[in-house]
Each structure stands twice: as C-alpha cells, then as structure tokens.
Amino acid sequence: MTTEVTADTSDLGPIADSFQDKGLKQGALGLISSTVIGVASTAPAYSLAATLGFVVVVIGPQAPIVTILAFIPILLTSFAYRELNRADPDCGTTFTWATRAFGPKTGWQGGWGIVAADLLVMASLAQVAGQYVFLLFGANGIGHNPASGWVLLVGIIWIIAMTYICYLGIEVSANFQKALLGIELTMLLVFSVVALVKVGSGHAPAGHLTPSWSWFNPLDIAGPQAFIVGLALMLFIYWGWDTTVSVNEETADSRRTPGKAAVLSTFVLLVTYVLVVMSSESYAGLGTTGIGLGNPNNTSDVISVMGHSVFGTSGLGNFLYHLLLLMVLSSAAASTQTTILPTARTTLSMAVYKAIPKAFAKMHRRHLTPTVSTLVMGGISIVLYLVFNSLSGGNVIPDAVSAIGVMIAFYYGLTGFACAWYYRKDLGKSARNLWMQGILPLLGGLMLYFILGWSLYFYWQPVNSYTSWQMPFAPHWDIGGVFIIDVLSILVGIVLMFVYASLRPAFFRGEVLTRSTPTLVPEDVGAEVGLFGIDEEDGAEPPTGITLEERMARLASEPGRPGHGDPSGTPVKPDD
Numbered sequence: 001m002t003t004e005v006t007a008d009t010s011d012l013g014p015i016a017d018s019f020q021d022k023g024l025k026q027g028a029l030g031l032i033s034s035t036v037i038g039v040a041s042t043a044p045a046y047s048l049a050a051t052l053g054f055v056v057v058v059i060g061p062q063a064p065i066v067t068i069l070a071f072i073p074i075l076l077t078s079f080a081y082r083e084l085n086r087a088d089p090d091c092g093t094t095f096t097w098a099t100r101a102f103g104p105k106t107g108w109q110g111g112w113g114i115v116a117a118d119l120l121v122m123a124s125l126a127q128v129a130g131q132y133v134f135l136l137f138g139a140n141g142i143g144h145n146p147a148s149g150w151v152l153l154v155g156i157i158w159i160i161a162m163t164y165i166c167y168l169g170i171e172v173s174a175n176f177q178k179a180l181l182g183i184e185l186t187m188l189l190v191f192s193v194v195a196l197v198k199v200g201s202g203h204a205p206a207g208h209l210t211p212s213w214s215w216f217n218p219l220d221i222a223g224p225q226a227f228i229v230g231l232a233l234m235l236f237i238y239w240g241w242d243t244t245v246s247v248n249e250e251t252a253d254s255r256r257t258p259g260k261a262a263v264l265s266t267f268v269l270l271v272t273y274v275l276v277v278m279s280s281e282s283y284a285g286l287g288t289t290g291i292g293l294g295n296p297n298n299t300s301d302v303i304s305v306m307g308h309s310v311f312g313t314s315g316l317g318n319f320l321y322h323l324l325l326l327m328v329l330s331s332a333a334a335s336t337q338t339t340i341l342p343t344a345r346t347t348l349s350m351a352v353y354k355a356i357p358k359a360f361a362k363m364h365r366r367h368l369t370p371t372v373s374t375l376v377m378g379g380i381s382i383v384l385y386l387v388f389n390s391l392s393g394g395n396v397i398p399d400a401v402s403a404i405g406v407m408i409a410f411y412y413g414l415t416g417f418a419c420a421w422y423y424r425k426d427l428g429k430s431a432r433n434l435w436m437q438g439i440l441p442l443l444g445g446l447m448l449y450f451i452l453g454w455s456l457y458f459y460w461q462p463v464n465s466y467t468s469w470q471m472p473f474a475p476h477w478d479i480g481g482v483f484i485i486d487v488l489s490i491l492v493g494i495v496l497m498f499v500y501a502s503l504r505p506a507f508f509r510g511e512v513l514t515r516s517t518p519t520l521v522p523e524d525v526g527a528e529v530g531l532f533g534i535d536e537e538d539g540a541e542p543p544t545g546i547t548l549e550e551r552m553a554r555l556a557s558e559p560g561r562p563g564h565g566d567p568s569g570t571p572v573k574p575d576d
Helices: 031-042 044-059 063-087 094-102 104-136 149-168 170-201 224-238 257-284 302-311 315-352 371-390 396-422 424-429 431-460 481-503 548-557
Strands: 468-470 478-480
Touching: 031 044, 031 170, 031 257, 031 315, 044 063, 044 104, 044 170, 044 224, 044 257, 044 302, 044 315, 063 224, 063 257, 063 396, 063 431, 094 104, 094 315, 094 396, 104 149, 104 315, 104 371, 104 396, 104 481, 149 315, 149 371, 170 257, 170 302, 170 315, 224 257, 224 396, 224 431, 257 302, 302 315, 315 371, 371 396, 396 424, 396 431, 396 481, 424 431, 431 478, 431 481, 468 481, 478 481
Parallel strands: none
Antiparallel strands: 468 478
16 A cells, blocks of 8 residues: 655744755765766667767768767756755756746746656657567567557556656666666667777778768858757757756755766766767768668667677677667666656655645655656656657657757756856855856856757748648648647646646745745645645745755855855855
8 A cells, every 4th residue: 555645834843954855765866876867867878879860960970079069058057957956955956946046937837848848758768668679579570660559558568667666766766777877888888889990990881981070170060050950959869967956855965966966977978979979970971871870761760770780690799789779778768767757856846835736745655756746747658658659650759859959948048047047146256156156057048048949940840840730720831840849838838837826826926935935845644635736725824944045155154165155154145
C-alpha cells in the first residue's frame, strides 16, 4: 500500500538551516551522481543519433565549430543556474526564481516551459527506445519502421518502466544512470576512436573526409540562417544538464554541489560532442548516398547506419555493433528517466507554492519521491505518444523534437534574465558579481531569445517541417508544423494559467511566493484534496521562517566567500 504525505504551509516556524525542504530525500546525491544525472539527461548518444544528420545538412562541414559555439549560451546559462541555486536551492528552479524576480505569471510560464519541453520530447524518446529494442535483437523490419504498432507498444512499456524507476527513488535512479552512462560514454569514445583510426590508416569508405581546420572556422558557414538554425538544433543536443539543479533538494551541500555539477556536465558534453561530430563527419563524409551524413534516408539516425561500417561484420565487430545499439538504447532510457525527474520536481514545487493543484505535492513516505507528479508525467507522456504516433504517419514526433528548441530557449533565457535582475543591486560590489551574476547570465539570455525568435520565423515556413497546416480561412496560409506545435504549447500554458488563477488566485495575487517568502515544506499528512486539488478556503497565510533575502545575507556574510559581500563578514543589506 502506498503511503503519501503532502506539505504543510500553514505553520512554518523558524528553522536552523538556511532553507526548508519539501519532503524530498536530502543528501542522496553527491557531485559525481549529480554530474552523471546532468550528462545522462542530455542523452548524448540519442541526441547525436537523432540530430547530427539534420545539423550536417543545415551547416555542412562546419558542424564542429557550431557545436562549440552553441556551447557558449549554454555555459552562460549554467552560471545563472549556479548563482541562483546558491541563494535559493529550490527544485522549482526557473519557476521559483522567475516568480521571485518578475512576478507570479512570468514564473508560472517559466515552470510551464520546463513541463512542455519535457512532455514534447517523451514521444521521441519512447519511439527511439522501441525501435532500438527490435534492432538490438535483429528484428530490423520492425526496428526501421518508427510507426510500427510493435514499436509503439514497446515505447509505452518503456515509459511505464522509467516512470516506475523514478517513483522508487532518487538513489535508485542515480545508480541506474551511472551504469547506463558508463556504457554510453565508453562506446561513444570507442566509436569515435575507431572511426578516426580508419580514416588515418586509409581504411575509411569512399567519400570520407580528412579532418581540416576549416571545420572550425565560423566564417566558412553558408550564411546567418544556417548558423542560427544550427545553434537551435544544438540547443536540443545540449539540453538536459539543468536536471542537476532540479534535484538540488536531494543533493548533499545543495547550495554548491548542483551548481558545480551543472557547469561540469556542460564541459563533459562539449568534449564528447566535438569528438563524435568530428569523427562521424570525417568517416562518413557529407555525401547523399550510402552512409554519407547528407543522405536523407539517414538523417533521423546516423549512428546505427554507421555502426557496421565502423566496426565491421566479424565476430568482434558484430558484438561492438550491437553494443553500439545498446548504447543508444541506454541513452534513451537514461533520458526518459531524467526527463521525468525534473518535471515531477517542477510540478512538486509549483504545487507546494499553490500555483497548481496541491495533489501534485504528495510525497511517498518511504521513497520520498513526488508520487502524483511522477505518475501524471508518465501518464500524459503515454497519451501524447499515442496521439503523435497516430497523426501524419508519426511525422509529428520529429516536428515535436524541433519545437523543443523554442521551449528550451524560453526557460533557459528566462533564468539568465532572472539572475541578472535578482542580483541587480549586488552587481557593483565586486567584479565577480558583475560578470557572474549580471553580464554573463544576461548575455546568455539575450542569445537564447534571439535564437528563439529566429527559430519561430524559420519554422513558420512549411518547407522546414515534416508536417504543415493550411488556414481554413483567408489568407489561407500554409504554416509549418513545428511553429504550430510551439504556438499551441504556449497557448495551452496561458489558458491553464488563467483557468487556475480564476479558481485559486492566491499565488497569482502574490500572496504565496515573493522575494521574501521562505522555501516551503510538504502539507499535512492525509490532507483532503478537493476538486482539481483546490481547497475550500481561498486565503493564503504568509509563511514564516528564513527568507531568501536572509539566506542571501548569510551567504554574503560568510568570511572568505569571493564576490559575496565583505570578507570581514558584514552582511549584505537585503533589497527593499
């Protein structure tokens, strides 16, 4: 029998530590586990298999330099996550921080951006997992048919299995991901090294390319549109490292470790991606036939196509090829799981702060995981997978993957802006504050929002999507499917926000979460949950305890802390 608790916000007394928790299992993760979760969340093998072909088609041989340049806004955003997490280690991340900085409606949309991006990607993850299960066991006819009913069935079972692992607890999740990531990174390294050795020894297939410094010259990129679209595609490849901060309340030294893990995971990804992109481009070439990365038949999965050619068909080669398939499968598994993790914790935080029904704040007493949030995430993912798979022969799924870039740019960029705005009165106190809390996060946010706007313009054109929609009324425009998915996702979020604001307005009136609000804890055990999780009483008592401003002052007063107040220990005066 499942025993659940919810969080009590009605009587919060002062606490000894710098923040209060939501009932999650504290101290379950260290720096290595957090970094593993961050890297695994991006699913390097899955992301490369699903995206590298499109990147090369758009950018050409300069894919390696775009891989490096796309890392810049990601790195700048990771600084924002680190700085905000040090002051407010809340698992709601962008939702909580943007609410404190800009107000409840902006913060709510930031939380929705996280949820929408995670829901959109689940169908692709499940589909890839379903296909690779069959490819792994030699059922190539089914495995190469993404719309197969058998692939759909296995994909649904996959989502259920990963949801159950997340339900069991964060330590199980982290240990499972360590094993998966070990296989994944090892095989990516082996794959890249073997490919480069064959190129160097003259055993690569016809059409291969010799690595050139011109691949790292951004001035050789075809044009600004190719460059910006390439950056947007690369956002998807890097996306996911922020999971390290979503599980901050379950991390040892939650003020420092998640931020360090976020930055560290981005560098691990940079090295991995540059190596694989360069080796794949060199070995397969850019041709439009055979294993060439420009072959339209290979764009949705270049790694499995290259596998036999790189490793051969001998006993060892066949073994390594199947291990390569297992690598992509494990990558999809890890990403499925780490997609559920941050979404469940975002909705947990939103529920605790009364921004969504409080049923989402229910916690399992033994596993200390958000039960309703986790199960609802898994259930909605299955429904969306069924819907996407049934529309336009399943072509909605790759369009949904492309649409994710806009949602990523939205909430990553919002986090950068929130950091700069929140620390605005501290920026003049040191050069470190100015750069790490102000200029760099702001610059990252501006870059991401520029990519967001350009992507919407690009994907408006139906030629840039797998699906399209024609307006049934004048002027009868044909609109790209990616643009439609992005706009619908945004509209759904706006509608849900205003509906819940009309039913439960306390959060949206600024009565629950402000700059001076302490981090909340789960509500009373066995509390009744009414219709839509709405309490009968509409009022919201202001919580008491250690506020964010007091926590920031404590951080600033710690001796020897660079860039945070006077080293002598003089507290920073809280903002007005």
